[in-house]
Amino acid sequence: MVNNTEIKYAFEAANVHKSISKDLKNIVKPGVKLSEIANFIESTTKERIKYDPENPLKGGIGFPPSLSVNEIVAHFTPSNLSKDYILNENDIIKVDFGVHKEGFIIDSALTFNFNEKYDEFTKISSNLTNYAVSLCGPDAVLGDIGNDIEEYIKSKEITVDGKTHQLTTIGDLSGHNIGKYVIHNSKAVPNKAIYYPVRMEVGEFFAVEPFITTGNGHIYYDDPTNLYMINKKLPKLNELNEDELKLFKYLRKKYLTLCFCDRWLDNELNLNYKPYRKNLNNLIKKKFIEKYPAIYDKKGNISSQFEHTIYINEKGILNLTKNDIY
Numbered sequence: 001m002v003n004n005t006e007i008k009y010a011f012e013a014a015n016v017h018k019s020i021s022k023d024l025k026n027i028v029k030p031g032v033k034l035s036e037i038a039n040f041i042e043s044t045t046k047e048r049i050k051y052d053p054e055n056p057l058k059g060g061i062g063f064p065p066s067l068s069v070n071e072i073v074a075h076f077t078p079s080n081l082s083k084d085y086i087l088n089e090n091d092i093i094k095v096d097f098g099v100h101k102e103g104f105i106i107d108s109a110l111t112f113n114f115n116e117k118y119d120e121f122t123k124i125s126s127n128l129t130n131y132a133v134s135l136c137g138p139d140a141v142l143g144d145i146g147n148d149i150e151e152y153i154k155s156k157e158i159t160v161d162g163k164t165h166q167l168t169t170i171g172d173l174s175g176h177n178i179g180k181y182v183i184h185n186s187k188a189v190p191n192k193a194i195y196y197p198v199r200m201e202v203g204e205f206f207a208v209e210p211f212i213t214t215g216n217g218h219i220y221y222d223d224p225t226n227l228y229m230i231n232k233k234l235p236k237l238n239e240l241n242e243d244e245l246k247l248f249k250y251l252r253k254k255y256l257t258l259c260f261c262d263r264w265l266d267n268e269l270n271l272n273y274k275p276y277r278k279n280l281n282n283l284i285k286k287k288f289i290e291k292y293p294a295i296y297d298k299k300g301n302i303s304s305q306f307e308h309t310i311y312i313n314e315k316g317i318l319n320l321t322k323n324d325i326y
Contacts (some may be wrong), residue, residue, distance in 0.1 A: 002104075002203055002239040002311075009101040010205070010311065014046040015108045017169070021325055023249050024095060028112045032084045034067045035078040038144045040261075041065045041097050049099060056254050062105040063183055063259035064100020064227060067091045073170060073211060073219055073295040073303050079226040088261050089114050092122070093236040096209075100258070103181040108321040109307035118302070121158050121214075124167065125304035126326050128152055130274050132189070133177075135206065137316045140200045146174075146190025149210050157191040158214070165214035170303065172219050173295070178205040178309065181257045182232070192217075200312050205320075209307035215297050225293040226262040228280070230255065235287050248280045248288055259292075 002010075020041060026320040027040050042061055045051070069091050073110050078084060087093065090258050096109035105257075110314070131152055133143045148232040149169060154169040175189030189200055191210045200206065230252060235318040240248060251260070283289040297303050311318040 004196050006102070006104060007311070010104040010125060012068055013049065013101040013104060013106040014309065016045060017321060018323045019048060020044050020097070020099075021108070021110060021159055021323060023319075024110070024112075025325070027190050028087070028093065028095060028145050029300070030087050030089045030091070032087050034069075034087070035154065037067055037095070038065045038078050038315075045097075049101060049296070057181070057258075059101040060099075062100040062203070064107060064110075064261040064264070065094060066096040066240050068294070068303075070095070071297045071299050071303070073213075073297050073298075073307070074173065075227055075292050076224070076294045077261050077263065079224055079261070079263050081226070081262065082224050087114075092118050092304065094303070095104065096220055096305065096307065098183065100168075105183055105258075106309045106320060107178060107183060108309055109209060110326045111304040111306060117160050120229050121167075121302065123159070124153075124156050124158070125212050126306045127211070128212060128299050129208060129306035129308060129326075131169065132208050132210055133317070133319055136189075136200060136206065136310055136312070138202050138314065140314055141196075142187060142189055142198045142200065143194055143196030144273075146196065147193040149194045150160050151191070153210075153212055159209070160214075167212050167297055168217040170211040170217050170219055170297070172217075173209075173211050175206060175208045175307070176283065177208055183259060184214075204214050204312045205242075205268060205309060206305055206312070207309050209305055210305055211305045213297055213301055214219040214301040215301035215303075218253065219295050219297055221274060222296055223293060223294040225291050227259055227292040228261065228284075229259045229285050229292070230257055231287055231290050232257055239286055240283075240288070244279050244282050244286075247276060248283055
């Protein structure tokens, strides 16, 4: 159970997230580069949460913004190693970003489309997430929520460019509960019917995020891989050489168990930690760092994601990210 001060931290992070989401309506549009969107989210988050570089864990970016276009489903963030992408009129983009205060992470996402032919698709996606949130509460069985999410989407289809698509959820991705400084904690919120008799409990935070697709719901993982987190179950530090240990201590002090990306490290480390990429790869091989590749649907499919962070209390839930947009 969290106390009143901790709930206050969560509300503070949520208010920052909601204000940025509102601003994104004027930022995310055709002709804009993904790097520009990422830079706006990151710089604005730091400004509004009052990020202190001397105390980086007191408040800041919850995780690098995921800007996933068309058949890219999730975990894509701009990198200096890949060509920047410019949005066009027929794109559909999932914008998933996080804000934290004292380790209390708000995780919420919305989908933008610019061609009206996708309006029905994203509306169904938004409605599904709100329906999924309505199923949550104290003692709610997480497997039952997944069953109801799948049942909801089975009756939905859209027609785009004269072709009708039966919609489905991406069952291999799920919502999750959120721990302090831990974006994916120990429980899942399934997006399909599975046997999972685990319950929501009072005092827990959950991210509820059904992903829907015009495909069959199957995904795969591929490069770019530029998202990283320190492994919560660390091997012994004596396995590291001097340079690896120096980098690991820096990352632990700066991010603890929060997610980070290579674009950030390029800006922070190239002067003092050359060659940091070699040492980062060694930390991955030695299981000190976990890596998270981008997630893809079959090319030609489109996907949509809306997500809310909720808090379970004795009376029901608090939807911390409910707003006028989604």
